[in-house]
Amino acid sequence: MIRRRDFLKSDNNDKVWRCSFMPVIGKSYFLFVLMLMTWLLPVMDIRAAEEPQSLEVIDPYLEMHTGPGEGYPVFHVIERGQKFEVIKRRTDWFKVRVKKDKIGWVDRAQMQQTLTASGERTKLKKLSAGDYSGRSWEAGLLGGDFKGARVMTVYTGYYFTENFSTELSLSQIIGGFSSSTFVNVGLMLEPFPEWPVSPFFTLGTGIIETRSRSSLVQSRDRTDSSSHVGIGARMYFTKRFLIRFEVKDYVLFSSDNDNEEITEWKVGFGVFF
């Protein structure tokens, strides 16, 4: 009876609460860590272990270089019929292993003169204009002139369709009297994406934050919103790169009802995915 009353006593409640729960929390922390480790089980599934891929040579021989470059000397050749493993890749060179201890680099052109483990000719993707036209993402850097000031832009774009895309860009404008940070979002229309130099039209809006040069007497920092229209052109360059040129006309809506109109031109490169 007395024991039961002890449990009923309210002023000991906190202690009892802590006493009965602490071991739970302590144990559960340990269990939690163990739980995390068991969650790794499906990931460490031995059935799906990654092995280096094996290829067989069908050319008379394959040259292995000491480094990933044309100038590096050939120190070993892999003969026809021999198998080798592909370890990794850097630009257009593949690091391969043959006979358990010989490791060297083989270039892309020679890698294609091989057969895969299932007996098919090895196909290595060569990025071309076809991939360019099917792109969905683009990112790049542009530089140019913003009404006499230098502008540097980093942008990223997403293609909804071949003709229609949206773009987000961040620019830094450095001029003689001020420097600004400009964030822009816009829509792009590319009516003839299949042309080698394909033109586009753009329309968008943005926010520009301007800081006057500290050496000026009257320094005034301001933030304005803006809108722009522009035209430009894109050209596929090589591999995953494209070159871009654009001219944009901005209207800056300043708070003192004195809108500023600025013309900007930029040129740069982009990467597409």
Next chain:
Amino acid sequence: MESRVWRVLLSKTLYIIIGFAFFMPSISFAVEVLKPQESSVIQPEVKRNEFKESKIDTENFELGFYTGFMSVEDFGTNTVYGLRLAYHITEDIFVEAAYGTTTADRTSFERLNNVSLITDAQRELTYYNVSFGYNLFMGEVFFGRSTAFNTALYIIAGGGSTEFAGDDRFTMNYGMGYRFLSSDWLAMHLDVRDHVFDIDLLGQTKTAHNFELTIGATIFF
């Protein structure tokens, strides 16, 4: 009494939940492994060893840090620290983005006249740039009789911005560097760069050349 029962129930439930969660992934994994094959009587096991180009690990990115000395024209020479991220486009061309910082000294004018042209906060110089590099001379260096390392001498140039003395200044940079690959994935760099920007601290605009000499390490991934 209710509170005690409630507490006990709660702790027991907690145990059960934790135990269940603990075993769940293992249970599901075991179930998946032991699942009876729902198929017809004859099921030929054809395992196609397809070559997947996407499974090959591509190491075109380089990430690392560097440190060294940067001489800010008129403002003395101080330690510079920076981060660098590079992408190798081909075996010859790469593009690099760098971010560095250094703290400038006082100019001799300031020291002689005991004045301060700029505040201490403004004396901190930070720059960022994007540059294109060209591996001019690739080669091998030999250490002793049986060790060889791959190296490359590159030239690099680009543009960016420097924040110094309260303003952002458009900066061009050019220079050259030496990349020493101590292993496949680790490279040491020795880099010499000239950062060029216009500065107008005393009313007159002049072009400042700021030389930088750094050593650094990068990893390929």
